[in-house]
Amino acid sequence: MARKNFSYDNYSDSLIVSNRQKNEIVKNNFEVGNIIFSLTGKGKIVSIEIREFSSFLESCNLDPNIVNSINNMELVITPKKDTIFLVLKIGFLESGKEISKNIPLILPLINQ
Secondary structure, three states, X not given: OOOOEEEEEOOOOEEEEEOOOOOOOEEEEEEEOOEEEEEEOXXXXXXXXXXXXXHHHHXXXXXXXXXXXXXXXXXXXXXXXXXXXXXXXXXXXXXXXXXXXXEEEXXXXXXX
């Protein structure tokens, strides 16, 4: 798993994962539930923020206490016709072992 930029804020219980390159500028944000997506002017998703991350982990059948042992995070984005497939890859230590979990996030596209 490649290392990506991520940060977790205990106080607000929010996680930010970014794939943004140095030359990319965030122009828009949109919100789906507790997830905020940041996009460039061309519509490329460059980061996500997950609010209430502990509850998010629980909804994925993961112990929210792993948040303190997360050592790697990757956001994989695959656009397909009428859908964007996002996979949040979480790497963490559990009982001294490196564990990796993939959490799929699927967003339907709405034609305007």
